[in-house]
Amino acid sequence: MTHQTECQRCGTCCENGGPALHSQDLPLIEKGDLSFGNLITIRKGELAHDPATDSIEPVKTELLKITGKKGSWSCIFYDKSRNGCTIYDHRPLACGVLKCWDTDEILKLAGKDLLSRLDIVKEDNPLRKQLIEHEQLFPLPDLKAISRTISRSSKKTIKKLERINNKEIAYRMGAIDRFNLSVAEELFYFGRPLFQLLTPLGFTARETASGIKLGFK
Ligand code: SF4
Numbered sequence: 001m002t003h004q005t006e007c008q009r010c011g012t013c014c015e016n017g018g019p020a021l022h023s024q025d026l027p028l029i030e031k032g033d034l035s036f037g038n039l040i041t042i043r044k045g046e047l048a049h050d051p052a053t054d055s056i057e058p059v060k061t062e063l064l065k066i067t068g069k070k071g072s073w074s075c076i077f078y079d080k081s082r083n084g085c086t087i088y089d090h091r092p093l094a095c096g097v098l099k100c101w102d103t104d105e106i107l108k109l110a111g112k113d114l115l116s117r118l119d120i121v122k123e124d125n126p127l128r129k130q131l132i133e134h135e136q137l138f139p140l141p142d143l144k145a146i147s148r149t150i151s152r153s154s155k156k157t158i159k160k161l162e163r164i165n166n167k168e169i170a171y172r173m174g175a176i177d178r179f180n181l182s183v184a185e186e187l188f189y190f191g192r193p194l195f196q197l198l199t200p201l202g203f204t205a206r207e208t209a210s211g212i213k214l215g216f217k
């Protein structure tokens, strides 16, 4: 068996998901190589793979990730037909550092100097105030604890989550209308709605005239 020593350009890492942005990537935003609509916010408390422990844990600090395409995490900039990155010369730091055959360097970078929304949404952008308020009004519940207890969750707990979810959706709908946000911009400014974070844990979410109804499978 031969040891891999260089990138085979197979695209597996790009298909597994775009990178998180680090402070060194700030010029990509400032020069317009990446727009807010290219990014999805992973809010503090969302569950994600922690490469250091190889387990699913709540993220300790917010991070911005290159968004995926068609409901998957496959990086929007990955062109499968050409097995290549369409922004290769302007790709984020983590993409250049990633070597799937030797993960030392990427593990050293993981979780350090991460960019957050407040690093890139300028003071004169009215949505800055809005996203700060959103974070104060709707901090994420403890998703890890919820994932452990879902099968034993009482109707009262589910109703409480449902109320939070529907209030949060009403808030984001107000901002979408007021600022005419695209879906991509919404996911940057506010992250994913709670029900989308609950369904991978085993919850069901059904749209009704009075809002999203939560249950579990
Ligand atoms: S780093 Fe590894 S997974 Fe990514 S494209 Fe290269 S060979 Fe494929």
Ligand code: SF4
Binding pocket: 013, 014, 017, 018, 019, 066, 075, 076, 077, 078, 079, 084, 085, 086, 087, 088, 091, 092, 095
């Ligand atoms: S930005 Fe380019 S190199 Fe980085 S994950 Fe996306 S397609 Fe791959």
